[in-house]
Amino acid sequence: MTTRAMGPIAGFGWLKQAINQGGGNPKAVFGGAGLLMLVALVPTLVQIVVQGGMGAVSATATVGLLGFSVLYSLLVMGPLFAGYLRLLHANESGAPVHATSIFQIFQAGQGAGRVIGVLLLVLVLGLLLFGAIALAFGGDFFAEMAVVMQALESAEPGEAPVIPALPSGTGTLFALLFIVGVFFNGVYSLALGQAALGRAGVGQSLADGLLGALKNLLPLLVLTVAVLLAGLIALFVLALGVALLMALGSFINPALGMVLAAPLYFAAMVALYVVMFGVIYAMWRDICGGGVDTAAGGGHEVAA
Template sequence: MSTHARSPAAGWSWLRQAVNLGRSNPRAVFGAVALLALVALVPSVIQLALQSGLGLGTTASLGVMAASTLVMVVVYPLLIGGLLRVIDAAEHGRETHATALFDTFHAGNGAGRLIGFGVVMFVAYLALFVTVVALFGQDFFAWYMELLTASTQNDPAAQAKVMQDIPEGFGTMMALGTLAGLFFSGIYAIGFGQVALAGRDVGSALADGIAGTLKNVLPILLLAMVAFAGFLVFALVMALVISLLATVGGLVHPALGMLLAAPVYLGGLLVMYVVMFGVMYFMWRDVCGEAVPLPPGQVEL
């Protein structure tokens, strides 16, 4: 299956369509994204509960973190595949629902291919990360262990001190990591779409992801810049609204302030998730197939 090179403006188009995502079936799309976010949050909640309740040390905390990561390496690809199928069904007017997110967990729905692609991408991410750190951030792991130790001891002063002692080469490492992350995000979006929606095997999906990303470097860069600027504006507005609600509610009682601010905060996170996966879907659809115009009644930004 061939991939297409799109104009730089396609990056803006993917983001614009992602903002419009869910208008045809908001209950299914937003519901599925909310379920995905909840499931993805479970390992972090368990990890935090174990660290707080059992007072785990640095080594034990790393063990829990590693175990949680391995579980999500298997589970998360299934969730992504299920969500992409819900989005695709909603965009094409087919009947779907939020819990269709979990259809990929059933036999005969390509679970092996989704997990396989997810594992390949995870190993590639890990190998790249280790390579970049080995070349440009030799002291990073020691610094991170100090930060983790300070975090598990709940010592703000120690954490602040560690944050001031950022290792040499950290800036270069982060810059290279960001560029690599952009490249991998293209492979991730296109490849997962190929596995979940086009029925491609892992190797073919990976090849399509690499080829499609190389052909669309400029639109992906434009997307990253516009998305970053939009995120800053969105985050600023959200922070102001949340702060205002918390302050007004806090005049009556601190609990009321939290009660007023929490729905806005959670709603903002949900919107960000919807847009993120929407971009992923529309990038795949545009690069691996013919661009589909917005359905009647949708608003272009």
């Protein structure tokens, strides 16, 4: 599979294309994102039920909940992410598609196992990358960081905390984490795109993700900065809207304010899913998707 190197400005283009998603079939695009968000809430609901039934959650229960969340993310959400990318591709191609098409990934022969395998390899890669950073800085560095964090947590309200000096190399650590994080997100996005929309196997999908992210590290950095700036603006607008609705509703009843603000919050979360996966799709299409079979759509395999 040939991966392309894009110019730095491509990062802005990916975000712009993601914001414009849904023009062809908004009911399917936003409906699919809504379903995806609801399915993603299952681990949270399970945790609420367990905590409500047990009261104080034991360490064993906490580990069990964590394990369930990890497995659920890998075995359920991972394939659904791929299913939603296929929905976006079908929408862009003009193929008929509907919100529930995201679940077609679980049908026989639709590549759910391949997606899970790719995401498992990406997870291992992430552990190796960030583990290597931790080893490079050593245990003494993180012990000093822990002392600083403890000083911040133990500070009394209204009093200036006595904070020890940050260990040498803190700036380097944060810069390295930022760059590696950007690279890792690029690998994840492109490998997922290849597993969802291409015929590449597990190893080839990961290789394409690695090579594509290396070739496009600069546009990925530009994209990250653009997303951070756009996110701050969107968060400010959302907070302003929620505060206004809650203030208006509180004139009648405080609970009414929450009821009025809930649909706005839900709509914002759905829009976030659409933009997030729209960015992944736009990246994959520009970097890896030269040979896309535009006749394919929905939950069907897509040649790349």
